[in-house]
Amino acid sequence: MHALLDPDRAHKLIKAARAPVAFAFLPGKTPDKSVLAVDKTKTGKALFDLCKSESGLKKGAHGTVTSEGPLAVFACDKDEVANLEQAILRYFKAHGVTMKVELATPDLEDAEEHEAEHEETPPPKPRQEAEPEPQDEARPKAPVDEDDEDDVPEGKIFQPDTIVALIRKAATKPRPFAFGLAAGTPLLCMHPRLAPKRLAAKVKQEGARRGAWGMVGREGAVAIFTTEKAPFPGLRRGLKRWFKEHGLTLKLRVHGPDGEYDDPEDVEIEEAPGSEAPGPDGGGPLAELRKRVAAAMPGLKAVAEARRDLADDIREAYAAARDASTDGDAVRLAELVETLEALAAAPLEAPVEAEPEDEAREEVAPGDEDEPPPWFDRPSFEAARQRWTTAVDSAEAEVQALVAALRKTDDTDLHAIADQHVSTVMGGMRVAMTAALFNVAQAPDAAVGPAAEKALAAIGRFRAHLDSDPRIPACERNPFGVAVRLRDPLHGALDDLQAVLEAA
Structure with a gap:
């Protein structure tokens, strides 16, 4: 492996990056197969080409990265990765890096420059004209343009009352908007006359690092936000939060240049x-x-x-x-x-990682040496849990590759097999396993026993599914040249989990 692809080296450079340094990231089928290169002297493009030649991977992202304490901020010159933020987080987790990840939106930088240019060029002063003659009050007045009626001072573009009123009026005419996230806080601003890009500059000035701008319209009870550029992950989720905080009961949709945007960070749970x-x-x-x-x-x-x-x-x-x-x-x-x-019932804040075993173990009082307090080997459990996640991610990726191969054929029967049988070969078993392992992770050491028993039962059901479902060997022996290995890797990962849980 090339020295620039060493995860420890990349982590050290990112952690010390108070000024931007170049990076390239190419995701693999599993987090441990992904590659990340960081360097102070090379360009992001050069690192990207190096990663491609060393790893054989094709698509990825490159740009610059900076460190803000525990936060790594990636600004991309090129991004071909779906949900890049989560992909890098999974890579970090696989290599024991505890930093959080955030994607900067270069467009907001452009918007701020646009605002500066706008302010540097003052508009020409209007010519002095003679005062109009008094008009007869009975004479009908010229119609007032709708925008004149709902025009607002620039100082009120973030005011919820102003924004709600403009969104409600957007049924007749779309209105400009800009939205951003500043330290997790949603910032929405609107004005009937200011250009969306200028509004984005205002959002940037309020501290937003990620943002989008465009026009918002309304169709009945649905507000439709159409962005000028590709929406960022979390946009719809952030807008929903703003709506909820300010009592706006409209539903919303987000559209980008390519049509309606399916936000990967927005979990839709509409009907129970x-x-x-x-x-x-x-x-x-x-x-x-x-x-x-x-x-x-x-x-x-x-x-x-x-x-x-x-x-x-x-x-x-x-x-x-x-x-x-x-x-x-x-x-x-x-x-x-x-x-x-x-x-x-999960806590709204992610649990703090467990302390190392020798530090976290409680002191045994004198005379109690024969009855030590209950102890669960949490580090070993988390390691086994991570191996399981990696194994099941890889298995599902191979199954989806087989589904794609079947769909590429001209045989409609094979298409039906792909959709109705192959794509569901895991039988939904992962969900039950995930929940069972989650319960173990949340349980305190002294009360982990019941959760471990349920997890062992889930492991037994998963093993039975692997050994009894005829679709699994059929997938592994498929004649389409797609490598699918399910039973051996998954049984191996289940063995690791079972060994830790049986000792709990």
């Missing part, structure tokens, strides 16, 4: 399975389970908004619960209800 008809069992088990899902909804929404690390788990578990509810599968729904309730 509990709101569906009770089903054939009337008031039986399914109805009770649906009520429990409905009761968990407020907590799920709050956790999904506050915890990015749990958002995907919530989305997957909720979707699986809806499917089980629709299918009338009470057994499956019961498992998922426990998962959802555990996720809904």
Whole structure:
């Protein structure tokens, strides 16, 4: 491996980067296969080319990175990675780096320059004209342009009352807007006359590092924000938060240059399975389970908004619960209800990483040496949990590669097999495992036993699925040249988890 691709070297350079230094990042199939290069003398493009030649990977991002304490801020000159922020975070986690990641939006820098240029060139003074003659009050007045009616001073462009009024009027004519996030706080500003890019400069001046601008219109009860450039991850989520904080009950959609934007950081949970008809069992088990899902909804929404690390788990578990509810599968729904309730009860702040074993172990009082306090080997559990995540991520990527190969054929039967059988070969088992392991991670050491027992039961069910589902060996022996290895890697990762949990 080239010295510039050493993760420890990259981490040290980023941590010391008070001024921008060049970086290149190319994601692999799993976080440990990704490559990151950082250097003070080379350009981001040169590092990108080096990473490509050394790793064989094709797509990635390059630019500059700076450090702001525990935060690494990446500004991209080129970005071909879907959800780059999360990809780098997963890389950091795989290599034991605890820094947080944020993507800077160069467009806001451009907007600030635009504002400076605008202010440096004052508008020409109007010519002095003779005062108009007094008009007869009976004479009809010229119609007033609508924008004149809702014009506002520039000092009020961030005022919620001003913005809400302009959004409500946007049904007849779209209005300019700009939005940004400053230290996690959503900043929305609007003005009927100022250009969107100039509004973006105002947002930048308020401390926003990421932002977007464009026009907002309204169709009935839906506000539609259309950005001039590609939206950034978290835009729709941030707008929703602003709406909620200021009592605006409109729904919203975000459109970019390529159409409606599906925000990867926004978890949509609109309808609870509990709101569906009770089903054939009337008031039986399914109805009770649906009520429990409905009761968990407020907590799920709050956790999904506050915890990015749990958002995907919530989305997957909720979707699986809806499917089980629709299918009338009470057994499956019961498992998922426990998962959802555990996720809904998660703390809104991510737990602090466990201390090293020799520092975290409690002191044993004299005379109690024969009865040491309960102890759970949390570092070993977290390491096994990470190996499991890596293994299942890799397995799912290989399954999706097989799905893609089937869809490329002209055979409609193979398309149906891809959609109905291959894509669901994991059987939703990952969701149950994720929840079970999450419960273990959240339990205090002295009370980890019951959570460990449930996790061991989930491991047993996953093993049974791997050994009994005929689709799994069929995928592994597929004739399409796609490498798919499911049983050996997943059983190996489950072995590691089981060994740690059985000792708990």
